[in-house]
Amino acid sequence: MEERGSPDGDLARSLEQGPEGPETPIQVVLRVRPMSAAELRRGEQSALHCSGTRTLQVSPPGGGPDVAFRFGAVLDAARTQEDVFRACGVRRLGELALRGFSCTVFTFGQTGSGKTYTLSGPPPQGEGVPVPPNLAGIMQRTFAWLLDRVQHLGAPVTLRASYLEIYNEQVRDLLSVGSPRPLPVRWSKTRGFYVEQLRVVEFGSLGALMELLQMGLSRRRSSAHTLNQASSRSHALLTLYISRQTMPPGAPGEPPVGGKLCFVDLAGSEKVAATGSRGELMLEANSINRSLLALGHCISLLLDPQRKQSHIPFRDSKLTKLLADSLGGRGVTLMVACVSPSAQCLPETLSTLRYASRAQRVTTRPQAPKSPKQPQRLEIEILQLQEENRCLRSQLGQIDPKASRLSRARVAWAQRNLYGMLQEFMLENERLRKENSQLQSSRDRARDEQRILAQQVQELERRLLCTCSDHQPHPGPAPCPCVMAPAPPCHALPPLCSCLCLCPLCRAPLAHWACARGEHHLPQVFGPKAPGGMPLAAQPPPWAPPCNPGSAKCLRERSPSDWTETRVLAEMLTEEEVVPSAPPLPTGPPNTSPVLRGGAAVPNLARRLEALRDQIGSSLRRGRSQPPPSEATRSPGRVLPPC
Ligand code: ADP
Ligand code: MG
Numbered sequence: 001m002e003e004r005g006s007p008d009g010d011l012a013r014s015l016e017q018g019p020e021g022p023e024t025p026i027q028v029v030l031r032v033r034p035m036s037a038a039e040l041r042r043g044e045q046s047a048l049h050c051s052g053t054r055t056l057q058v059s060p061p062g063g064g065p066d067v068a069f070r071f072g073a074v075l076d077a078a079r080t081q082e083d084v085f086r087a088c089g090v091r092r093l094g095e096l097a098l099r100g101f102s103c104t105v106f107t108f109g110q111t112g113s114g115k116t117y118t119l120s121g122p123p124p125q126g127e128g129v130p131v132p133p134n135l136a137g138i139m140q141r142t143f144a145w146l147l148d149r150v151q152h153l154g155a156p157v158t159l160r161a162s163y164l165e166i167y168n169e170q171v172r173d174l175l176s177v178g179s180p181r182p183l184p185v186r187w188s189k190t191r192g193f194y195v196e197q198l199r200v201v202e203f204g205s206l207g208a209l210m211e212l213l214q215m216g217l218s219r220r221r222s223s224a225h226t227l228n229q230a231s232s233r234s235h236a237l238l239t240l241y242i243s244r245q246t247m248p249p250g251a252p253g254e255p256p257v258g259g260k261l262c263f264v265d266l267a268g269s270e271k272v273a274a275t276g277s278r279g280e281l282m283l284e285a286n287s288i289n290r291s292l293l294a295l296g297h298c299i300s301l302l303l304d305p306q307r308k309q310s311h312i313p314f315r316d317s318k319l320t321k322l323l324a325d326s327l328g329g330r331g332v333t334l335m336v337a338c339v340s341p342s343a344q345c346l347p348e349t350l351s352t353l354r355y356a357s358r359a360q361r362v363t364t365r366p367q368a369p370k371s372p373k374q375p376q377r378l379e380i381e382i383l384q385l386q387e388e389n390r391c392l393r394s395q396l397g398q399i400d401p402k403a404s405r406l407s408r409a410r411v412a413w414a415q416r417n418l419y420g421m422l423q424e425f426m427l428e429n430e431r432l433r434k435e436n437s438q439l440q441s442s443r444d445r446a447r448d449e450q451r452i453l454a455q456q457v458q459e460l461e462r463r464l465l466c467t468c469s470d471h472q473p474h475p476g477p478a479p480c481p482c483v484m485a486p487a488p489p490c491h492a493l494p495p496l497c498s499c500l501c502l503c504p505l506c507r508a509p510l511a512h513w514a515c516a517r518g519e520h521h522l523p524q525v526f527g528p529k530a531p532g533g534m535p536l537a538a539q540p541p542p543w544a545p546p547c548n549p550g551s552a553k554c555l556r557e558r559s560p561s562d563w564t565e566t567r568v569l570a571e572m573l574t575e576e577e578v579v580p581s582a583p584p585l586p587t588g589p590p591n592t593s594p595v596l597r598g599g600a601a602v603p604n605l606a607r608r609l610e611a612l613r614d615q616i617g618s619s620l621r622r623g624r625s626q627p628p629p630s631e632a633t634r635s636p637g638r639v640l641p642p643c
Helices: 008-016 037-041 081-087 090-098 115-120 138-151 206-219 280-303 318-328 343-359 374-399 401-471 560-574 576-581 603-625
Strands: 027-032 048-051 055-058 067-070 073-075 102-109 157-167 170-173 185-188 192-195 201-203 222-225 228-232 235-244 257-265 332-339
Touching: 027 343, 055 343, 067 343, 073 081, 081 090, 081 138, 090 102, 090 138, 090 235, 090 257, 090 332, 102 115, 102 318, 102 343, 115 138, 115 257, 115 332, 138 157, 138 206, 138 235, 138 257, 157 206, 157 280, 157 318, 185 318, 192 318, 201 206, 206 235, 257 318, 280 318, 280 343, 332 343
Parallel strands: 027 073, 027 332, 102 257, 102 332
Antiparallel strands: 048 055, 055 067, 157 170, 157 201, 157 235, 185 192, 222 228, 235 257
């Protein structure tokens, strides 16, 4: 069938004008279904007559003036499904959806008037049984046309679909994996009203889309009543989302244009008395009627030129929320009003015709796809805002320039000082870290030296005892004091001689008292005060890093806290109780061997060592003046150290 008087041309021309184009009226086409077999059996008469392609004449029964209604297209009972598809203008909407517009097709009318039939064909004859191709409705035909169109576009297009129903004021996902559960309808500034957690399925072929349609149709609520054996008890919305890469394809990073084509199959208004609905059917009917009433109310308000700018109660029902954009927003909308020709249905038919003719006076302002120039506009806007911000700041400064200058200076000072302080802290921190690591390595060295010294002292002590016991059996004028009154362990800790003299017999380092030149190499024994008048404990320890006289941070100038750790260590090492294993305090450079440094730190120890030296010296002299003891005279348990 030829497109006769199609409104597509006007619509397309108005939309070509761009995003800020003129207000576009909702396109309305009328479909009159044929008389059903039951109606003919009951002998019902037709009250409707088509006059031309756009006008419908209504002849009230019992005589009375005819009433004429004019629509974009009037499709009488003789028209096939294919005729309806071609004439209703849905292909133009498909084109607009491909260009990124948001488009809606919805059927409207009394229950049993052929809404579902017009959109999706006769009710399915069984599970998985497809609709015969010649009876396929607007949806199937549009799907086939769209996929064919996409194939010839030459640009990549992503197609997705969602399918929901509003049943008793609850939104249910007809494509959900499990059983449908109620989903919330939300609103956001960018998306408007939308269904949260709705499953959106991507598809790539007509077969896949048809399967989704069949799945949704089979899950949709329907019941039988007097006027319709397969009456839809819910409003169903199938939406195709079209994401198309804009041309030319070479533009990198360009966001895809997103269009939408939504098919809405409304549940029909019904007179409960006429349909004989009881129980659950009656509840469903009331719910359907309530939402349709809300829809009618919104349409009425949208038509009122004075009230159009005021509040439209789209929030009154889920249906009006989800149709808000199609009716009063930025979408392109096509309404297919369906009526029964039977004179018995005339009151509902007249109501539908009145609504439909009013609806075609409702205008929307179609939103064009987002232009790639939009980011540039945003950038310009940001620049303008920044400029405005700067002006406002300067104006604020002019109001109290003195205060403003002062506060600016304060901020700058604080920033400068904080930054400077931070830098100083960082440098100081780094310096302290280095010094700390030097101190630690010095401390480790000192501990090693301490250990070696302790071993040497023990060795010497052992030899001394051997020597004493060696001479013990020989009579003499003065017996060895070690035997008569054994010295406490600290007595047997002679400082090594600073000249590094070795024993002529065993080649071990000699103690100071045993050294022949010991007079010239006295171990350095300090009194309570070290040379220079500095108290011993106040002297820097050997592990302290060398003090650079040029450095501002000479160790002696440090605060007590700097030396807390090292002073404790120094004191620990100079305690008389721990002298046996402690190194002598330094008098030479820190790297000098502890043997060379020599000297005891405690005067007590020095005195004891002197006494010990005298005793051992006299013992040795006695030993030289007497012949060496025979093997038999030696004590059996004693073994001389190897010499
Ligand atoms: P509605 O959805 O408006 O309640 P349906 O689409 O279910 O009505 O149609 C009710 C009955 O009328 C169905 O049995 C359907 O097959 C039949 N019917 C509707 N329109 C037509 C038509 N144009 N040609 C033939 N049968 C139709
Ligand atoms: Mg229906």
